[in-house]
Amino acid sequence: MAEEEKFEPNIIAFTCNWCSYAGADLAGTSRIQYAPNMRLIRVMCSGRVEPTFMIEALQNGADGVCILGCHFGDCHYISGNYETKRRMDLMKDLFKDLGLDENRLMIEWVSASEGERFAQVVNDFTDKIRELGPLPEEYQQKLKLLKGAIEGSRLRIVLGSTKRAFEEGEIEEERYVQAMHDIAKEEIERMKIMEAVDKNKSMTVPEISEATGIDKLRLWRHILSLTQKLVLETAGEKDNYMIYQRRD
């Protein structure tokens, strides 16, 4: 118990220039005291925060990451906070899917006049992360998969097109979010597949299934896609199965 109490988390907070960063300043000029664990990174808009930033923070020593932006309707850039909220929702979903604690991520709205609220939000999140303890070492493996997936062009395209898709008004938000989620899951699985294939140089479908835990029927769809996209290629046959390797 004594040792746990000593744990002081490292937290990265992305704050938007127009609201929450000014809120932090107001907390300061008002001499409001709050936990010192949080390191602020100023961005012009909360919409600037890419999911990769959050993962990189966790990969490099942060125990929790939060985004602080303007309240809905107040965004200086009209809709940046909506965009970042959608991405955060997806990240939290993917954290859950991967068995990571989504409470290590947080998104909150703090206006320029809410100095007191800023201190409160910081203190609450610090307490929560302190309670959760240091980021477990086994997170790193999964964070790597996640980073690979969200850096891939497929997921970047859908993540980057939310505003356009909804503004055209031809697709329901629910359907788009579902598609985004499905694609993200697929991409994470493909990261797993490629990781396994790279490690073993070449593998058959049952071997990949065993290494990744992906059901063979679902795996076959991935193989069809990865060969079609020229990521994988066949390299002979083993026990009536084709052997797949990365295509250079």
Place this chain on the structure above:
Amino acid sequence: MIGVFICFCGNNIGGYVHVPELTEYFNKKEGVIAFDTMFLCSEIGQNLIKEKIEELNLDSVVIASCSPKHHGGIFQACIGEKMNQFKWEFANIREQCAWVTPNKEEATEKAKAIINGAIEKAKLLTDIGTTKVSVTKDVLIIGGGIAGMHASLELSDKGFHVNMVEKKETIGGNMVRFDRIFPTDDCAMCTGSPLLADVAMNPLIDIFSLSEVTEVKGRAGEYIATVVKKPRYVDETKCTACGECTTHCPVEVWSEWDLEMGLRAAIYKPMAQAVPLKNRIERDSCIRCGTCENVCKAGAIMYDDEPREFKLTVGAIVVATGYDLVDLSNTEYHLEHPNVITGLQLERLKVPSGPTEGEILRPSDGKKPKHLLFVQCAGSRDRRHNVYCSKICCMYATKNARLIKAENPEMDITLCYIDMRTAGRGYEEFFDTAREMGIKYLRGNVSEIVPDGEDLIVRVEDTFANEPKAIKADLVVLSTGLIPSQGTRDMGTIIHLVSGADNFLAPVHVKIAPVDTANKGIYIAGTSESPKPIQECITDAGMVASRIATFLKDPEIEIELVTSKINPEVCIKCGTCADNCVYDAIETTGEFYKVLDVSCQSCGKCSVTCPTGAIDLSLYTEDQITRQIDGILASDRDSIIAFSCYQCGYNAADLAGTAKAKISPKIKVIRVPCSGRVTMQHMLYPFYKGAKGVFLAACLEGQCHYIDGNLQAKEKVALAKKSLDIMGVGGHKLNLFNMSSAEGPKFVAAAKRMVEICQ
């Protein structure tokens, strides 16, 4: 003087009916002279008719022989040489008398009544003229598969301008999805793609992809088709099919073109040789991310593309709308199991440019099967699915088995069959070599496929060894039966074509007029007519092109004026006829109402609805039908009159005859163009004259050749039944039965039912 010519038809009539007795009987009748001959349709028979018309100066003629559907054209032409071609009436004493009446005495009596009816009608026949109308030289081909493509090339070579309407995003049909074709093992695309290119480059062929025909109006020689082109969301004039959009599209769904054996993006082209070679956005899977629009350098993406409707005026139409496979999901075949696939899916696996680059890898885990099993007659020759044989499966399964065995000699390949049907040039030899290669042919119909994890247990009785077997297979290929495609079924309804009980479109005569339909200027080709191999589709297409070239060879065609006529002295200009005419054939603008001869399709519905009897249909006038009833009942008072529509019910009655079914001699058919032609007067009058019953044999609902004639008849029958009830005769003695032209047994059942009711 009316000349009656009676045909023995060899034993076909002579064996069942006392022909000389008939001749003698009618020779005694006043104003009638009768002759009999062995074959009336022969040159001798025709010369007899012509001689007698001239010699005796006959007023009209009765031909007592086979069905007019059979040789009607021959007799019309023969009589037309000597007098007006419509001044004759037939008496169908073969299909509808000799062949359905086992007792010779009864058959003879029935023939007397039929001929007597015809004589009475013939007394009232008048001259009917013809007129010439202009024709449009353009042709519409519906369906861009192998039959449609071949017909379009043939027709354009003959100088016709062709409009090809294709439902899918590319023409080519099913054939270009195959790997190889039997019995030559040619690569399907190698034979198909030159055709695709020829059609695409031909200046006389306009291709409308993603388009459907929604309505056909007009007349032979000048049909007006409404076409709806669905949005492609890609500007066909700008897209270069570079594929940049497909590469970046984040969506991935199962490809319909690959029959869910492979994947596609939301923007795609089905194949590298697509015609038109343009990408398409499939909007159900598109998530509107805008990536394609961003990467398209040609600026071809049109998210706001909309359906476009336009009209085509054409002289002739070819329906080449093809087939689909019967859906065997959730049946004993368990098509829903990933490792049970159809023959067509196997083709996609075998195609070198397909999702597995030609490797046979099963969908559950990509395994190359050790034990591959083909199931023949899956959904064919089976009362639970389709009773007919799909004709091509024995050969295509053998083709695939041979090709796979040649590449994988170690693979165990079994083919379970009922019997192998390999009739055709080089087919049997093809099958022989398959057995020599070591493919196991097991004679037995598969009863069930039982999933066993990823593998399958196929239950089948080996009828040579006489023992039930359970064969383990890791991939099962169903040689799935063919059904008419949705497009084929839709065209049947939209163009009002006759289809069989199997829903394939029916030709006028399956043997002697295999591509003609009952609608002049409309032809059928390929598998919209029945399951058939590629070469037969091409043969059809060639024949269709030839038929159309003949039909459209002159700037004008002659049309017979078997149309409705309005008597201006009786007409009160109420407009009821015009309201009821689906062909807009009644002109109501002038001083008197007039029938537009070229638009009138001769259904006679107008005559039934006219409150004053001012409008009447030639060749089927009110009085002619009444006198025919008189003639029949004068000869046999106890008859049951069967008004049979010439599109369906009449054909069904003929089919019953061809099948030598038994029908009571009391049943007497009166031909009407449409059940909608039968007035209430016609329905009630026979009872007044002593008939035992009356029924109408009409088309199936929704399949009326004249759109709604049978529905109109239904209303009239309901009313007439009430009247019969009030009069104490009993409405139950009047009925309407719906049947397709292919449903002989339904006519037999209707006749039997009427006899039971009216006893």
